[in-house]
Amino acid sequence: MTIGFLTHLYPWTKAFHVMSLIAWMAGMFYLPRLYVYHCDLQRGSTESERFKVMERRLLKQITNPAMMATWTFGVLLVLTPGIIDWSAGWWHVKLLMVLLLSGFHGAASRWRRDFLEDRNTRPQRFYRIANEVPTLLMIIIVIMVIVRPF
Numbered sequence: 001m002t003i004g005f006l007t008h009l010y011p012w013t014k015a016f017h018v019m020s021l022i023a024w025m026a027g028m029f030y031l032p033r034l035y036v037y038h039c040d041l042q043r044g045s046t047e048s049e050r051f052k053v054m055e056r057r058l059l060k061q062i063t064n065p066a067m068m069a070t071w072t073f074g075v076l077l078v079l080t081p082g083i084i085d086w087s088a089g090w091w092h093v094k095l096l097m098v099l100l101l102s103g104f105h106g107a108a109s110r111w112r113r114d115f116l117e118d119r120n121t122r123p124q125r126f127y128r129i130a131n132e133v134p135t136l137l138m139i140i141i142v143i144m145v146i147v148r149p150f
């Protein structure tokens, strides 16, 4: 019964998976960018406090729920019969990249806390480089799911 239900819902599950991953990616691209700008600001300044509010809202109101939704719909897709071939290489690479992306999300949350408590010591260059990580992971993931090279 559950199986038939998921098969019936498949296009909808996939549509919601894609909608949520767009929101998740938006947060993953923009949070480190906010940290790049935040590095330039004087601790305790009005601008710095405003950045703290933007960072909190972006993480808590958009990025965290979007990650949870992406995982939920992704797992429902995995549970849909006939969708995943566990012997396919592309799927394992995608899964690894998604785990790395989730780890990056965790790191970005910890960096936000450092800014919040005015104890960031990482240089701006660190966040500029970190900013490229989600882009790279997203490119690999999309090639894996769409091109399926192996």
Ligand code: HEM
Pocket: 014, 017, 018, 021, 025, 070, 071, 073, 074, 075, 077, 078, 083, 084, 098, 101, 137, 138, 141, 142, 145, 146
């Ligand atoms: C969070 C854990 C995730 C899981 C468990 C997961 C799992 C899945 C599964 C099982 C499918 C269905 C594949 C098919 O229909 O053949 C799918 C589709 C897709 N996933 Fe994910 N996914 C996750 C995260 C992501 C992320 C982060 C991205 C992009 C950055 C992504 C991009 C896509 C795309 C574009 C499709 C549609 C592919 C198509 O048209 O067939 N997924 N995902």
